[in-house]
Amino acid sequence: MDLIKSMMVAASGLKAQSGRMRIIAENIANAESTGNTPGADPYRRKIVTFEDTLDRQMGVDKVTLGRPETDKSDFKLKYMPDHPAANGDGYVKFPNVNGMVEAMDMREAQRSYEANLNIIQASRRMISQTIDILRG
Numbered sequence: 001m002d003l004i005k006s007m008m009v010a011a012s013g014l015k016a017q018s019g020r021m022r023i024i025a026e027n028i029a030n031a032e033s034t035g036n037t038p039g040a041d042p043y044r045r046k047i048v049t050f051e052d053t054l055d056r057q058m059g060v061d062k063v064t065l066g067r068p069e070t071d072k073s074d075f076k077l078k079y080m081p082d083h084p085a086a087n088g089d090g091y092v093k094f095p096n097v098n099g100m101v102e103a104m105d106m107r108e109a110q111r112s113y114e115a116n117l118n119i120i121q122a123s124r125r126m127i128s129q130t131i132d133i134l135r136g
Contacts, residue, residue, distance in 0.1 A: 012062035
């Protein structure tokens, strides 16, 4: 039964990392967006959070994707006086998204996803081999 529990924990990790990758992709997609009116705030980077939940029926701790938080760091300012979102001084606010940070976060999420997938595959193989031994 422990193999089933390990598969459940890994499956919750797959789901959490998939959600993490979705939020990172949203950050990347909005990295160059600006406000529509002068001085308006652009897209604010989202930060992924995880929560630990107990599955009482199976008796295992699972990971779930928590509510995304917003990054409170400052926006980037670029001098573009002709832009529709420029403030009175000619500066436009751009999102606080750093492409390199997002790329590294995406790579880490991908590796975590692959690790959880490997756990599920290994557990399935062990269950299959156990069944084969019991048949023989």
